[in-house]
Amino acid sequence: MTALEALTFAPPPDPDAATEALRQEVRAFLAAELRDRTPQQRAESWSAADPAFSRRMAARGWIGMTWPRRYGGHQRSALERYVVLEEMLAAGAPVGHHWVADRQSGPNILRNGTEAQRQAILPRIAAGTCSFCIGMSEPDSGSDLAAARTRAERVDGGWRVNGTKVWTSGAHRADYMILFCRTGPAAGEDRHAGASQFLVDMQRARGNGMTVRPILDMRGAHHFNEVSFTDLRLDDDALLGQEGDGWKQVTAELAFERSGPERFLSSFALLTEAVRVLGPAASERAQVAIGRLCAHTLALRRLSRSIAGMLQAGADPALQAALVKDLGNVLEQETVEVVRLLIDTEPAAPEDATLAAVLAHLVLTAPSFSLRGGTREILRGIIARGLGLR
Amino acid sequence: MSDLLTDAAERLFAGRAATEQGFDPALWAAVAEAGFAAALLPEDAGGAGTTVAEAMALLRTAAAHAAPIPLAETMLAGRLLALAGLAVPPGVLTLAPVRLADRMALHRDGGGWRLCGSASGIPWARHAAAVVVVAEAAEGPAVVRLDAGGFTLAEGRNLAGEPRDRIDADTRIAAEAAAPAPFDAIALHAAGAALRSVQIAGALAAALALSVQYAQTRVQFGRPIGRFQAIQHSLAILAGQSAAALAAADMATDALARALPPLLVGAAKARAGEAASIGAALAHQVHGAIGFTREYRLHRLTQRLWSWRDEFGNEATWQAAVGRIALAAGPDGLWPTLTAA
Ligand SMILES: Cc1cc2nc3c(=O)[nH]c(=O)nc-3n(C[C@H](O)[C@H](O)[C@H](O)COP(=O)(O)OP(=O)(O)OC[C@H]3O[C@@H](n4cnc5c(N)ncnc54)[C@H](O)[C@@H]3O)c2cc1C
Numbered sequence: 211m212t213a214l215e216a217l218t219f220a221p222p223p224d225p226d227a228a229t230e231a232l233r234q235e236v237r238a239f240l241a242a243e244l245r246d247r248t249p250q251q252r253a254e255s256w257s258a259a260d261p262a263f264s265r266r267m268a269a270r271g272w273i274g275m276t277w278p279r280r281y282g283g284h285q286r287s288a289l290e291r292y293v294v295l296e297e298m299l300a301a302g303a304p305v306g307h308h309w310v311a312d313r314q315s316g317p318n319i320l321r322n323g324t325e326a327q328r329q330a331i332l333p334r335i336a337a338g339t340c341s342f343c344i345g346m347s348e349p350d351s352g353s354d355l356a357a358a359r360t361r362a363e364r365v366d367g368g369w370r371v372n373g374t375k376v377w378t379s380g381a382h383r384a385d386y387m388i389l390f391c392r393t394g395p396a397a398g399e400d401r402h403a404g405a406s407q408f409l410v411d412m413q414r415a416r417g418n419g420m421t422v423r424p425i426l427d428m429r430g431a432h433h434f435n436e437v438s439f440t441d442l443r444l445d446d447d448a449l450l451g452q453e454g455d456g457w458k459q460v461t462a463e464l465a466f467e468r469s470g471p472e473r474f475l476s477s478f479a480l481l482t483e484a485v486r487v488l489g490p491a492a493s494e495r496a497q498v499a500i501g502r503l504c505a506h507t508l509a510l511r512r513l514s515r516s517i518a519g520m521l522q523a524g525a526d527p528a529l530q531a532a533l534v535k536d537l538g539n540v541l542e543q544e545t546v547e548v549v550r551l552l553i554d555t556e557p558a559a560p561e562d563a564t565l566a567a568v569l570a571h572l573v574l575t576a577p578s579f580s581l582r583g584g585t586r587e588i589l590r591g592i593i594a595r596g597l598g599l600r
Numbered sequence: 601m602s603d604l605l606t607d608a609a610e611r612l613f614a615g616r617a618a619t620e621q622g623f624d625p626a627l628w629a630a631v632a633e634a635g636f637a638a639a640l641l642p643e644d645a646g647g648a649g650t651t652v653a654e655a656m657a658l659l660r661t662a663a664a665h666a667a668p669i670p671l672a673e674t675m676l677a678g679r680l681l682a683l684a685g686l687a688v689p690p691g692v693l694t695l696a697p698v699r700l701a702d703r704m705a706l707h708r709d710g711g712g713w714r715l716c717g718s719a720s721g722i723p724w725a726r727h728a729a730a731v732v733v734v735a736e737a738a739e740g741p742a743v744v745r746l747d748a749g750g751f752t753l754a755e756g757r758n759l760a761g762e763p764r765d766r767i768d769a770d771t772r773i774a775a776e777a778a779a780p781a782p783f784d785a786i787a788l789h790a791a792g793a794a795l796r797s798v799q800i801a802g803a804l805a806a807a808l809a810l811s812v813q814y815a816q817t818r819v820q821f822g823r824p825i826g827r828f829q830a831i832q833h834s835l836a837i838l839a840g841q842s843a844a845a846l847a848a849a850d851m852a853t854d855a856l857a858r859a860l861p862p863l864l865v866g867a868a869k870a871r872a873g874e875a876a877s878i879g880a881a882l883a884h885q886v887h888g889a890i891g892f893t894r895e896y897r898l899h900r901l902t903q904r905l906w907s908w909r910d911e912f913g914n915e916a917t918w919q920a921a922v923g924r925i926a927l928a929a930g931p932d933g934l935w936p937t938l939t940a941a
Contacts (some may be wrong), residue, residue: 214809218841219848232938300935320686346691478935480658488833492923498916501923505848505867508941530843537840594832597812 213264216596219530220523222515229293233240236297239270244301250567252302253479255431255574256472259306259383261338267298267305268338272311277320282333288522292471292515299475307364307378311335314466315342315388318407320590322459323450327409331386344467345391345410345437347377353588356401356457359393360439362408365562367391368409369449371419371442379582381435383411390460405456408448415442429574442516461528467533467583469517474510474538477545480572481507483565484549499548506541510534536589539580546572602912605650605662606635606657617895622761623727623941626910628669629694631662638679638688639821640675645682652857656798660849661800666900668762670694670724671813677732680788682844684743684779691729691860696722696746696767700789704769706735706778713773715744721911726753734785740782744773770785790860792851793911797865797872799848800908801842804875807883807901808842811835815829831886838882845875851941863941866918873909873918880905 244252244265267273275291277283298305318333319327333572334340351357360373373391381387387410394404416422419442424432451459481503488496513534520527550557550569557570580586594600612634615628633639635835639655641647655675662671665865670692677693697704697719705718715735731751733744758764810896812835815826825831852868855861880902884891891898909915929937 214805214812217843238937243864264872296939323612418835422851482931482934485929485934488927489930490930494920494925495925497920497923499919499923500926501866501919501921502870502915504872504926504938505874508851508864508867508938509847509871511938513843513849516847533836533840533843536836537844583718587833588837590833591829593836594826596782597832597835597839599812599815599826599832600836 213297214243214597217512217529217533217593218521219469219516222512223289223519223522224426227288229287232290233293233297236272236294237301239339240297240301240303244303247302247304248540249302249479249483249565250568250571251304252482253571254304254306254566255479256305257379258304259341259380261307261341262306263304264307264338264341265340267303267395267563267594269309273338274332274336275338276348276383277316277332277336281320281328282336284336289515290364292518296471296475296511299471300478302479306545307341307383308335308338309472310344310380310384311340311386313470314344314463315386317466318388318459318463319450321407321462322407322410322455324326324447325346327445327450331409334385340386341380341384343378343387343412345378345380345381345389346389347375353585355390355460356405358390358392358405361388362389362391362393362406362444363559364393366466368446369444371408371410371444373439375439375558376425377434378422379434381412382424382432382438385458386410386412387437388450388463390456395445396562401459404454405460407442407450407452407456407459409445409450410442410448419443425487427573427578433553462496464584465526465528465531466534466570468589469512469521472516473535474541477572478507478518478566480545480549480568483568484553487553487565496552499509499552501540506544510538510541512535513537524575529592532584532589532592535583536580536586536593539586542579543576546576605654605715606622606661609636609658609661611859612636613662613667613674615664622668623724623763624668627667631667631669631671632690635661637671637674638678640679640922641688641798642681645678645866647682653853656853656856657796658835658851659795660802660805663799663904664806665902666788666803666806666897668761670727672799673723676750676791676795677730680734680743680781680783680791681745683783684781686743686777686779689729689745689747692724692727694722694724694728694731695788696725696731696733697785697926698722698789698792700786700913703785704733704735704744706737706744706773708738709772709888710876712775713744715746715750715769715771715773715777715778718768719786720762721756721912722767724763725751726755726763727765731767732883734783734788735778736785737780741784743781745777746771746773758903758907760900762904762907765832787860789912790862791856793869794860794865794914795919795925796908797845797852797868798849800872800876800905802881803846803901803908804845804872804902806938808835808838809906810898810901811886812839814890818888825886834882834886837887838879841875841882845872845879848872853887861941862921863937866922866925866940869913869917870918870922873915876909877915883931893900
């Protein structure tokens with residue numbers, strides 16, 4: 211296979227009657243559920259956590275959709291799952307409570323967990339009652355994840371963890387963290403050796419060697435945290451997957467983290483509000499600008515659905531996911547700049563439920579789009595490797 | 601089936617296109633012989649039973665080799681004749697009008713017809729055995745086969761040197777060379793936009809491949825320039841634009857198979873055109889001066905990209921068309937409209 215073939219997108223599967231029926235079902239559900247949700251609440255999308263909403267989604271069978279029934283899953287296709295995800299995001303549903311668990315933690319446990327871990331956790335995720343946070347980044351290890359220094363040492367009957375994680379989204383609410391840390395000697399020749407992943411039960415750990423401190427983001431919101439470990443005891447059965455396989459597992463997890471439609475739809479609420487405000491008799495300039503954003507959205511949706519199809523077919527679309535995330539983040543950030551110049555308004559504090567509030571939210575959130583889940587530069591490095599340049 | 605066909609096309613085009621400017625009659629003969637020019641024809645009109653998707657894969661391959669032949673135009677013109685129930689002559693075919701401002705009129709003239717009007721930018725007209733005209737008649741749009749010799753011609757060309765001629769006609773048309781059209785000049789324009797989107801995707805993918813190859817071999821400061829992160833990131837962006845153009849080409853292919861919905865055609869041409877602009881500039885930047893020469897083949901791709909992005913409506917034209925649909929759908933209809941495209 212040549213380098214360029216590695217970057218080929220398989221044609222997305224054709225929509226069939228089953229997925230389209232599901233789409234209508236989701237739309238009807240959302241029309242009722244989100245009736246009173248304001249535009250700026252919708253703009254928060256997968257950052258907004260609403261456990262009750264997650265439980266109602268779970269009752270419809272829309273969490274853990276592709277997992278085996280014996281773990282509470284529904285054995286639906288990756289494409290059916292894709293339909294649910296994109297409908298939730300386009301409508302601005304508060305999916306944050308289960309998002310990480312459904313997207314990456316659950317699949318990681320399904321792939322690498324012991325039977326007991328699967329039985330204990332997956333059905334709860336699928337029921338919408340168990341949320342996860344991602345323990346990867348550290349103060350001195352951001353893009354360079356292999357430089358992580360948090361360490362778990364073997365002790366009698368388990369492990370002892372010391373170190374600090376940062377930017378941990380939702381750690382203050384999550385039931386579990388998947389912790390990426392060192393278990394072998396300090397990084398030597400092979401920087402990727404000697405790392406492992408653990409399931410940290412947040413309720414049990416809190417106050418027993420784990421401290422979660424809020425880090426307010428620049429909007430003043432409490433979204434992410436610093437999580438520090440001082441001699442936190444973990445039992446043997448907290449190890450996820452094989453000791454020493456952490457790097458392999460975490461890269462696979464990152465591929466799930468990057469592959470979904472949330473990587474190009476984060477500003478869709480603003481596009482929707484712009485269409486509302488501009489109206490059908492908008493100027494030619496507005497038509498051009500809105501049309502451009504829609505054209506980008508359509509092309510990205512096609513690429514993104516292709517990834518869902520490749521996942522369904524058992525392929526590994528990590529490269530394609532990096533490419534779509536990079537293109538998608540550009541669109542998400544551009545949408546903000548395009549709309550603010552189309553509609554002469556000043557972004558306003560979120561008490562008023564207008565476009566100005568959505569704009570304010572997104573102006574202040576947009577910088578994170580090309581940081582979270584792997585920075586633009588890191589993604590472009592991955593793509594360059596796919597092209598055979600590294 | 602599809603792979604066999606594109607492999608055959610790959611073999612046919614490889615190595616030939618780079619040697620010729622303008623029209624390559626030998627290549628055209630080989631392409632016609634292989635049946636590629638008839639790939640959009642229904643089987644009862646002489647087609648080989650290829651699907652629209654297979655035909656578009658051929659077109660993409662031809663564009664990737666910057667093949668100097670009127671494959672897109674002949675494919676589409678033949679299809680228009682066949683859709684109108686007219687016989688499809690052998691040889692090079694092209695289309696008119698290709699610009700929305702140009703109009704040609706068809707009037708009754710005894711037992712036959714008279715075609716009047718002029719049209720500019722007609723691709724490959726000087727090489728065509730016939731121009732397939734979508735004309736305005738009192739009864740509605742009509743398809744007319746205007747044979748070579750039936751019009752005067754002023755030669756022109758696009759940035760890549762592809763013939764783009766002006767034709768003027770005041771010509772008697774035999775009864776059997778005209779028929780009511782099941783589409784109008786606007787649909788012709790949309791179909792042209794769809795084909796150019798596919799061609800852009802082919803040429804841009806080739807420009808990416810060429811640029812990556814060049815970055816791996818050109819050495820500066822003691823290492824291949826592809827080792828520099830700035831070059832890697834430029835090529836990563838180019839790869840993203842190429843992927844987007846291929847997605848646009850797929851949308852265009854769907855549109856051709858489905859009565860050319862303007863949302864799909866518009867999104868395809870607008871997105872492919874934008875990818876062409878960004879991608880061509882990056883390909884040149886990565887190549888340095890060699891890419892700016894007549895001798896090196898990058899310009900055969902980029903000059904076509906710069907031409908094709910403006911033909912059959914540029915990005916702004918099609919963005920506005922898409923925007924009108926989105927704005928008419930309103931906030932509640934926007935997402936359902938996009939997902940139905
Ligand atoms: C809203 C938000 C939520 C987050 N949630 C989580 C979470 O839940 N869990 C978690 O573990 N992490 C989370 N993160 C952290 C995120 O993964 C990191 O921000 C990201 O990996 C980058 O690390 P850094 O911030 O330390 O930046 P750095 O790695 O220090 O990067 C700074 C700049 O240098 C560039 N750079 C770094 N290395 C290179 C290189 N090799 N080549 C070129 N440029 C380079 C980067 O691209 C960036 O532009 C979150 C971040 C944000 C913004």
